[in-house]
Amino acid sequence: MAFWCCRVPAVSFARPTHSTILKMHCVPLMRHAAQQSSSCRYVPWINRVSRMNDQFESRLFLKNGWQTSKSTFDVLNKFSGDSIATVFEADQEQVAAAIAHCRDAFGKGVPNPYERSEILRRAADILSDERALFEATYEAETGFTKSDARAEVSRCIETFRLSGEEARRFDANETIPMSGAPGSARRFGYLRRMPIGPVAAITPFNSPLNTVAHKVAPAIAAGNPIILKPSSQTPLCGALIISLLLKAGWPGDLCALLQGTRNVGRALLSNPDIAFFTFTGSTEVGRDVHAAAGLRKTQLELGSIAFTIVAADANLDDAIAKICSGAFRKAGQVCTSVQTVLADKSILAEMTERLAEATGNAVYGDPSAEGVLTGPMISLAAAEKAQQRIDNAVRQGAQVVRGGKRDRSVLQPTLLVGADPTADVRCREMFAPVVSVAPFNTLDEAISIVNATPYGLASGLFTTRIDAAFKAAERLDVGNVHINNTSSARVDLMPYGGVKDSGLGREGPAYAMREMTHEKLVTFEL
Numbered sequence: 001m002a003f004w005c006c007r008v009p010a011v012s013f014a015r016p017t018h019s020t021i022l023k024m025h026c027v028p029l030m031r032h033a034a035q036q037s038s039s040c041r042y043v044p045w046i047n048r049v050s051r052m053n054d055q056f057e058s059r060l061f062l063k064n065g066w067q068t069s070k071s072t073f074d075v076l077n078k079f080s081g082d083s084i085a086t087v088f089e090a091d092q093e094q095v096a097a098a099i100a101h102c103r104d105a106f107g108k109g110v111p112n113p114y115e116r117s118e119i120l121r122r123a124a125d126i127l128s129d130e131r132a133l134f135e136a137t138y139e140a141e142t143g144f145t146k147s148d149a150r151a152e153v154s155r156c157i158e159t160f161r162l163s164g165e166e167a168r169r170f171d172a173n174e175t176i177p178m179s180g181a182p183g184s185a186r187r188f189g190y191l192r193r194m195p196i197g198p199v200a201a202i203t204p205f206n207s208p209l210n211t212v213a214h215k216v217a218p219a220i221a222a223g224n225p226i227i228l229k230p231s232s233q234t235p236l237c238g239a240l241i242i243s244l245l246l247k248a249g250w251p252g253d254l255c256a257l258l259q260g261t262r263n264v265g266r267a268l269l270s271n272p273d274i275a276f277f278t279f280t281g282s283t284e285v286g287r288d289v290h291a292a293a294g295l296r297k298t299q300l301e302l303g304s305i306a307f308t309i310v311a312a313d314a315n316l317d318d319a320i321a322k323i324c325s326g327a328f329r330k331a332g333q334v335c336t337s338v339q340t341v342l343a344d345k346s347i348l349a350e351m352t353e354r355l356a357e358a359t360g361n362a363v364y365g366d367p368s369a370e371g372v373l374t375g376p377m378i379s380l381a382a383a384e385k386a387q388q389r390i391d392n393a394v395r396q397g398a399q400v401v402r403g404g405k406r407d408r409s410v411l412q413p414t415l416l417v418g419a420d421p422t423a424d425v426r427c428r429e430m431f432a433p434v435v436s437v438a439p440f441n442t443l444d445e446a447i448s449i450v451n452a453t454p455y456g457l458a459s460g461l462f463t464t465r466i467d468a469a470f471k472a473a474e475r476l477d478v479g480n481v482h483i484n485n486t487s488s489a490r491v492d493l494m495p496y497g498g499v500k501d502s503g504l505g506r507e508g509p510a511y512a513m514r515e516m517t518h519e520k521l522v523t524f525e526l
Contacts, residue, residue: 056137057239058087060259062098064252069094073232073261078143078376078409079367085141087235089260095267098256102198102225103273105253110195110223113170115249120164120217123248124157131157134240138209141234143376143409144330145367156209159492163217163509170222170513178523186526193517195223196297197275200268202229202289204280205378206333208237214492215278216241218512224276225254229268232261233378269293276516280335283455283501290504299505299515301497303429304335304457306487307450309472310351311443312344314462318484320351323435324358326460326488328374328413332433333382335502336458336480336488339430342446345439352401352417352437359402359435362413374433376409383409386432390414393423398436427453443468451477457498460486478502 059066071089076082090098111119127134134156135149142148176189201215208230219226230238242257258264268274269292276297279289283303290298308326310319327338343351367375377383387406393416394400403414416436419426425436440446450459458480461472469483479498482489490496497506505515 124160167221300503326486
């Protein structure tokens with residue numbers, strides 16, 4: 001049995017026999033595809049790990065203990081399609097019991113801000129010491145590459161550390177100038193933030209460590225119980241996070257891990273004891289979460305069509321490198337992945353040529369090989385859907401400049417030009433390693449194109465003109481504008497979230513903590 005990694009547009013793949021192999025090695029051996037034959041050279045895989053159940057937690061955590069259930073589901077290796085773990089799924093009674101237990105424990109008191117800070121600091125330290133385990137789990141269940149795994153774990157450590165720092169500042173209350181009101185000269189007041197109560201975190205497949213950390217760690221920093229429901233496609237990292245928190249000293253009575261599919265999510269949404277929902281996923285499901293929450297607070301990070309604008313005066317070397325990384329890492333399965341590049345018409349030809357070369361050199365295939373940028377998509381169905389949209393765009397007049405082919409769940413990094421604005425590759429979220437290049441005449445036109453979509457998560461602009469930068473910053477109707485970077489330029493301490501159909505509320509430890517609290521005014525008559 002053999003696999004390999006390739007450079008676009010090589011299309012020959014060997015198909016696997018089913019096995020339980022998870023972690024293999026190969027080396028990228030192809031150079032620029034235009035100079036190579038259609039067959040890739042390969043080296044054999046090396047069997048390193050069998051099934052994840054042999055090493056990692058597959059049970060649920062509730063009522064301060066690990067539990068099994070009557071139902072299970074399989075977790076698949078996204079490259080081979082093999083089952084790598086069998087995980088227990090929570091039933092309705094377990095969901096209700098977990099929430100009630102966390103609610104009751106919250107009523108008895110939570111660790112103080114200093115204690116919460118120390119717990120989160122210890123979690124970061126333990127994660128740093130055990131990063132090899134977290135990286136291996138992440139690679140195995142996501143199908144993402146080694147470089148993705150290293151970056152994700154490093155960011156997860158940072159998120160825990162930032163949350164620990166913010167926990168120390170939790171009681172930085174705001175003084176209210178009561179004496180400024182008529183007849184209130186002897187009154188004093190302050191506004192303090194209070195923990196909101198049980199927080200339900202429903203997390204996506206594409207960031208099963210750091211997105212989980214961005215929901216769990218601020219909830220703890222703010223003094224809330226946390227009920228975690230990871231994606232059923234990538235649940236193993238969530239179990240590691242809960243184990244990490246317990247090891248770091250967070251009380252088991254104040255957390256729960258409820259694995260499962262949509263039935264578990266529905267049970268969470270219907271339970272009135274959940275005080276706050278934090279959800280990352282599709283806009284369609286986000287609407288359901290918001291409707292079910294009613295008057296309860298929510299933080300929703302939803303869909304996107306992410307644009308990056310390249311002005312005529314841009315540094316193209318910088319832009320090309322950042323666009324390729326922002327488009328093709330994680331197989332394009334990030335809400336802010338570059339989906340459309342808007343290039344000034346005066347540089348369109350050069351931009352397309354250089355981006356085509358960079359796309360052609362993007363290594364794809366076996367995610368366990370060093371140097372691979374693009375691995376498999378999350379499922380065969382997701383890859384087939386993306387392939388169909390590419391084919392439909394071609395029928396509508398688009399040209400595939402690089403890539404465009406698929407083997408099983410691996411879709412080549414793909415560059416399109418001439419796509420009709422009404423084609424799905426332009427007007428719907430792709431969530432795939434697919435980029436379209438389109439021209440614009442003026443910056444005003446480019447801004448109008450971005451703002452015409454129903455989404456508004458993030459956009460990038462490459463320019464050396466300060467006036468253009470400020471115009472885009474003011475007029476782009478998105479939650480994040482990145483000058484001389486792509487739409488996918490997030491760092492973990494910044495506020496992160498969108499407008500319009502991209503959601504509401506903000507992540508980033510300090511900002512998420514505000515979301516996960518409520519305000520209480522206290523006044524004194526002196």
